[in-house]
Amino acid sequence: MRSTVVALAILQSAPSWPRLRERLDRLTRFVPELRMRPMRSGSGFAGPRLVLDPDFDLDVHVRRYRLADGVAWQGVLDDARRMSLTDFDTSRPLWEAALIEGLPGGEAAFLLKLHHSIADGQATVLMALALFEFSEQPATEEPAPPEPSTGRDISSLEAALVDIADTARRGLGVAASTVRLAGSFVQGSLRDPATTWSNAAQTLASIGRVTEVPDGPLSPVLTGRGSTYRFAAFDLPFADLRSAAKSRDVSINDAFLAAIGVGMDAYHRRHGVSVPALRVNVPVSLRGDPGDRTGGVANAVAIARLPMPIAGLTPAERMAAAHDLVARWRAEPAMRLADPLADISWFVPVPMLAAAARTSDLTASNVPGPPVPLYLAGARMVAVYPLVATIGAAVSITMVTYDGHAFIGVSTDDRAVPDLATLVHDLRAGFAEITGTWPGPQDRSAAS
Numbered sequence: 230m231r232s233t234v235v236a237l238a239i240l241q242s243a244p245s246w247p248r249l250r251e252r253l254d255r256l257t258r259f260v261p262e263l264r265m266r267p268m269r270s271g272s273g274f275a276g277p278r279l280v281l282d283p284d285f286d287l288d289v290h291v292r293r294y295r296l297a298d299g300v301a302w303q304g305v306l307d308d309a310r311r312m313s314l315t316d317f318d319t320s321r322p323l324w325e326a327a328l329i330e331g332l333p334g335g336e337a338a339f340l341l342k343l344h345h346s347i348a349d350g351q352a353t354v355l356m357a358l359a360l361f362e363f364s365e366q367p368a369t370e371e372p373a374p375p376e377p378s379t380g381r382d383i384s385s386l387e388a389a390l391v392d393i394a395d396t397a398r399r400g401l402g403v404a405a406s407t408v409r410l411a412g413s414f415v416q417g418s419l420r421d422p423a424t425t426w427s428n429a430a431q432t433l434a435s436i437g438r439v440t441e442v443p444d445g446p447l448s449p450v451l452t453g454r455g456s457t458y459r460f461a462a463f464d465l466p467f468a469d470l471r472s473a474a475k476s477r478d479v480s481i482n483d484a485f486l487a488a489i490g491v492g493m494d495a496y497h498r499r500h501g502v503s504v505p506a507l508r509v510n511v512p513v514s515l516r517g518d519p520g521d522r523t524g525g526v527a528n529a530v531a532i533a534r535l536p537m538p539i540a541g542l543t544p545a546e547r548m549a550a551a552h553d554l555v556a557r558w559r560a561e562p563a564m565r566l567a568d569p570l571a572d573i574s575w576f577v578p579v580p581m582l583a584a585a586a587r588t589s590d591l592t593a594s595n596v597p598g599p600p601v602p603l604y605l606a607g608a609r610m611v612a613v614y615p616l617v618a619t620i621g622a623a624v625s626i627t628m629v630t631y632d633g634h635a636f637i638g639v640s641t642d643d644r645a646v647p648d649l650a651t652l653v654h655d656l657r658a659g660f661a662e663i664t665g666t667w668p669g670p671q672d673r674s675a676a677s
Contacts, residue, residue, distance in 0.1 A: 232345035233313045234353060237305065237462070237638070243330045243337040244606030252360050252606055253326060254287055259359045264377055267319050268388050278391070281377055282322055290324060290598060295331035305329060305338050306460045309616050312342050312505030314457060323347060327334040339605060345620075354598050354629075361603035361610065365625055369634065370563050407490065418607070432562045441613040443588040447508045447536070450500045451623035453644025454587050460654045461639040462614040469631050469664035479548045482555065482595045484663055485628055485635075486511070487547035493624075494539040496652050509537040510592040510622060513559060533558035534589065544663055586621025598631040614638045626656070638669075 238328050241426035257263040265279035278523040296304050308329065317323045317549065330337045348356060362368050417425030446452060476486035486509070497504045511533045535554045542550065603610045615638040623645035628637045639656065661667040 231314065231618045232620055233618045234339045234343045234345055235309050235313045236353060236357070237309055237496045237614040237616055238605065238610050239340040239606060239612040240337045240339060240379070240608040241611050242335055242608045244328070248606035250287065250291065250326060253291055256356065256360045258373045258376060258473060260356055261377050263322055263324055267323070268383055268391070278395070279381055283382060283650040285322065289321060291326045293328040293330065295413055296329060296531070301333055305332065308460065309340055310460050311614065312340055313618060317344060328460065337608065351596055354596060358599070361605050363446050363603065365604050365607050365609065400408050429486035443508060445588050446590045446623065447506055448497065448504055448623065449502055449611050450497055451590050453547070454621070454623070454642055455644035457643045458619045458640050459643060459649050460616045461618070462637065463651055463653065463657055463668045464612060464636045465631055465664060465666060466558065468637045469666045470635050473664045474548070476549045477545055479552045483548045483552040485595050486551035486593055488540040488660040488663040489626055489656065490537060490542070490547045490551070491544070493591065495655040495658060499651065503540050505540050506536045506538045507590040508588065509535045510589045511535055511555060512594050513555070579622045583621065589622040590624070592620065592622045592625040594627045596627065596629045598629045600632060602632050612636055616640060618620035621637070624652070
């Protein structure tokens with residue numbers, strides 16, 4: 230399903246190319262997954278596993294070029310789209326980067342593409358802190374770890390044996406967890422049957438709600454699904470969004486979801502329909518929660534699927550509704566069973582999981598970034614836009630906050646949203662209604 234994440238950094242000037250290569254090499258030493266490739270096997274039932282690439286070559290993953298004259302901002306988004314839609318070479322590590330020079334005003338762009346299996350949004354920010362610097366001049370930093378020892382080729386037989394063992398381990402783990410739960414239930418039933426049975430019923434009901442597969446999307450407009458998508462981006466002062474949230478005593482994420490709700494309501498009314506609610510995926514970070522085994526750079530999220538109301542609400546009602554929905558989902562007991570449920574879902578056929586993903590109308594994610602300026606190989610980053618694959622949904626909207634601004638990336642399935650510019654206009658109007666400030670122009674060249 231093309232689970233790619235593209236981070237688009239706009240730089241005030243072109244960075245030093247030798248220094249940028251050095252920074253990227255340093256990053257791969259801190260994050261060894263960037264030197265690992267998927268392990269291939271002929272078993273037909275292979276677990277997601279990475280091994281060191283014996284032929285890792287930084288120059289295979291990094292390139293630089295200039296925009297053609299007169300192309301400007303839309304050309305950058307088009308290149309980001311092509312990069313995102315291009316399949317990874319699964320015989321190599323699942324990432325690539327590009328430096329694009331020749332933007333208006335002497336600016337440059339840096340594109341970093343990752344497969345989502347390497348990191349979630351927050352982990353990507355942590356990785357960026359190892360790549361970027363806090364000053365134009367090189368800083369004294371922690372020495373990079375030594376280069377990982379060269380990997381070796383894994384034979385198909387070795388890979389198949391590891392996959393069989395991994396599948397057996399997963400199955401035994403599920404069985405052992407079931408036995409432990411059964412034992413705890415029996416003991417609890419003898420000591421305090423009423424509480425035990427009540428807790429068990431609540432947990433089972435929660436698992437049912439979390440794993441329920443809907444019949445389809447709620448929107449009668451965003452119905453199509455294809456294999457291509459397009460990107461758009463805009464930004465606004467973060468202080469305006471924060472003030473809007475503070476004035477209603479809700480979180481930044483609540484105001485963010487409310488603004489999206491305004492825009493999506495306007496877009497549907499523009500198409501002649503009023504939709505009470507949309508099915509919205511909201512990644513909920515489990516980083517730091519009990520049971521978080523990520524240890525830093527990795528995925529540590531569970532997905533909340535919310536029937537978010539969008540029609541006939543005031544801005545205050547929208548924020549309150551978003552707050553209540555997310556809080557209610559966070560309180561679900563099944564959210565703390567993400568790892569065991571993932572082990573069970575491993576035995577669900579991939580086409581079924583893909584079909585379930587396509588029942589979502591929208592994915593909305595809010596990732597806090599650094600509040601201070603960052604530099605890449607001597608060039609100051611002036612903007613950063615998260616461009617995330619739709620991964621089954623009709624629309625994906627991701628916000629990253631950085632240096633006093635909220636940067637918003639929009640991805641739309643080409644079949645679901647044939648009029649991207651219209652949707653972006655309505656989303657910008659939604660943020661204007663919530664914050665009182667119209668977001669910056671979608672075309673950066675127009676701003677300059």
